[in-house]
Amino acid sequence: MKRVVSLVIDRTTCDGRGLCAELFPERIELDPWGYPIIDGDEIPRSLLDHARRAARSCPLLALHLIESRQ
Amino acid sequence: MTAPALTWHSHGAPGEQMPRLLADVEPTGGAIALDEHLEQWGVLDLRRVGVDLVDELEASGLVGHGGAWFPVATKWRSIGTRGARRPVVVANGAEGEPASSKDALLLTRTPHLVLDGASAAAAALGASRVVIYVPARLTHGMERAVEARRRRGLDPVEMEVMSAPDAFITGQESAVVSALDGRPAVPSFVGLQPVRVRGVAGRPTLVQNVETLAHVALIARFGAQWFRAIGTEQFPGSMLVTLSGRYAGPVVMEAPLGLPLRDLLGLSRAAGNDYRGALLGGYGGGWVSMPTLLEVDLTEASARMWNTTLGAGVVALLPHSVCPLVEVARVVRYMERQQAGQCGPCVHGLAALDEAVRCLALQPASLRGRVEPILELCALIDGRGGCRHPDGVVRFVRSACSVFGDEVATHLRHGPCRLIDAAPVLPIPHFRSAHAATDRTSSR
Numbered sequence: 393m394k395r396v397v398s399l400v401i402d403r404t405t406c407d408g409r410g411l412c413a414e415l416f417p418e419r420i421e422l423d424p425w426g427y428p429i430i431d432g433d434e435i436p437r438s439l440l441d442h443a444r445r446a447a448r449s450c451p452l453l454a455l456h457l458i459e460s461r462q
Numbered sequence: 463m464t465a466p467a468l469t470w471h472s473h474g475a476p477g478e479q480m481p482r483l484l485a486d487v488e489p490t491g492g493a494i495a496l497d498e499h500l501e502q503w504g505v506l507d508l509r510r511v512g513v514d515l516v517d518e519l520e521a522s523g524l525v526g527h528g529g530a531w532f533p534v535a536t537k538w539r540s541i542g543t544r545g546a547r548r549p550v551v552v553a554n555g556a557e558g559e560p561a562s563s564k565d566a567l568l569l570t571r572t573p574h575l576v577l578d579g580a581s582a583a584a585a586a587l588g589a590s591r592v593v594i595y596v597p598a599r600l601t602h603g604m605e606r607a608v609e610a611r612r613r614r615g616l617d618p619v620e621m622e623v624m625s626a627p628d629a630f631i632t633g634q635e636s637a638v639v640s641a642l643d644g645r646p647a648v649p650s651f652v653g654l655q656p657v658r659v660r661g662v663a664g665r666p667t668l669v670q671n672v673e674t675l676a677h678v679a680l681i682a683r684f685g686a687q688w689f690r691a692i693g694t695e696q697f698p699g700s701m702l703v704t705l706s707g708r709y710a711g712p713v714v715m716e717a718p719l720g721l722p723l724r725d726l727l728g729l730s731r732a733a734g735n736d737y738r739g740a741l742l743g744g745y746g747g748g749w750v751s752m753p754t755l756l757e758v759d760l761t762e763a764s765a766r767m768w769n770t771t772l773g774a775g776v777v778a779l780l781p782h783s784v785c786p787l788v789e790v791a792r793v794v795r796y797m798e799r800q801q802a803g804q805c806g807p808c809v810h811g812l813a814a815l816d817e818a819v820r821c822l823a824l825q826p827a828s829l830r831g832r833v834e835p836i837l838e839l840c841a842l843i844d845g846r847g848g849c850r851h852p853d854g855v856v857r858f859v860r861s862a863c864s865v866f867g868d869e870v871a872t873h874l875r876h877g878p879c880r881l882i883d884a885a886p887v888l889p890i891p892h893f894r895s896a897h898a899a900t901d902r903t904s905s906r
């Protein structure tokens with residue numbers, strides 16, 4: 393088992409203004425309506441800081457970094 | 463062809479105890495009263511039901527019949543019973559799926575089987591609250607059933623009956639919790655804390671479909687061995703199926719798992735030609751061609767092999783007398799209006815999909831010969847809602863585009879077909895848009 397960190401979004405809260413895509417373009421792009429398309433794969437160590445910053449900055453607290461064991 | 467409003471399929475040798483849930487349920491009539499119920503099945507001594515019921519359920523192989531097909535014992539074991547807050551058990555009879563009637567049938571005809579199961583769950587989990595969550599039209603009957611049990615002192619834990627709004631998503635697990643907590647009956651974000659940990663009033667909550675609970679009531683009496691006497695080794699027991707399109711009006715049947723659908727439906731290869739295709743699993747399910755349908759067994763694994771699901775046990779046959787694309791467009795519109803107005807990809811995606819599918823059915827020229835935009839929208843929506851509602855619509859549309867590929871091509875080439883104004887076949891309830899309230903506030 394290893395620790396896996398991934399991004400999870402609360403879709404019921406996100407209003408799609410896209411700040412997260414600006415802060416973490418490596419893993420987040422926007423759909424035609426402006427809502428984030430998130431790559432749900434494991435986030436490698438090298439990108440963890442960017443991911444953390446994006447999650448912390450979401451104005452609606454809708455973006456979460458989740459740690460699970462796989 | 464006509465059949466009684468209610469029937470069942472009995473499979474195999476006598477003595478295999480079929481039907482089970484529907485035993486003694488007559489084609490017409492009222493609810494089986496408490497006295498008759500106790501005479502039929504015997505008293506379930508709830509003081510003797512404990513955690514060992516969970517072991518029995520595990521041995522039985524019972525899975526949930528609300529559409530998710532999740533092992534019941536695993537679900538019960540995941541309910542936090544050790545904390546300070548005692549769990550809540552919810553018998554979920556909301557049955558928002560318009561093509562399914564089996565839960566309503568159980569609740570109106572054999573309510574005590576469901577209530578036995580709910581009480582057994584409460585006993586096994588040490589729950590201190592039991593809620594029977596059913597559509598408003600069924601609350602009166604359930605209250606009478608609960609009252610009859612109260613007079614007898616049957617249930618260690620009091621039961622409350624609460625009404626579910628008539629809408630597609632009100633039975634979704636987190637929507638049930640929201641409704642019982644007095645908020646709108648729409649799904650909420652459970653990514654950080656699932657309902658089993660933090661549900662109704664913040665307590666660990668078991669939300670279990672009413673048919674599943676009826677099976678629990680019988681397993682608690684007769685054991686896992688008995689349950690496994692029918693069905694297959696891997697998929698034991700029986701299930702309820704709502705079949706429409708075969709007889710005049712929908713029919714609820716009980717059948718052993720693993721039964722070939724061709725036997726369940728009484729369809730020969732030739733008779734299969736009488737239909738254009740079949741919908742499995744309801745409006746969040748998927749279409750299959752008739753030759754495929756005749757290959758499917760009554761198990762979720764078999765349905766999934768053909769990229770569909772049995773869902774809550776829905777099989778709907780589509781006759782040649784209607785345009786399948788118009789039928790599909792009506793259902794997509796219904797499903798679009800049933801989204802809860804919360805999640806961007808679902809709100810915008812389903813609106814765009816509704817428009818595109820309507821064009822395909824009625825004004826295909828506007829698509830300029832291409833079905834691809836519809837499939838691209840599907841890819842954009844899939845997996846991006848707060849709940850699985852949009853994913854179901856995507857499965858429905860994708861499978862329609864492939865099973866009705868000929869019709870799609872004909873529409874794109876020659877325009878809508880001559881069946882455009884045939885009377886609808888798939889039931890569309892009178893609905894108020896689930897997101898109408900949101901629409902109004904946002905357009906102000």
Ligand code: SF4
Pocket residue numbers: 401405406407408409410411412413427428449450451452453454455
């Ligand atoms: S920053 Fe937050 S609210 Fe904005 S688009 Fe990203 S997840 Fe949604």
Ligand code: SF4
Pocket residue numbers: 403404631648649650800801802803804805808809846847848849850851852
């Ligand atoms: S995905 Fe759609 S139906 Fe589900 S919670 Fe979000 S808006 Fe509501």
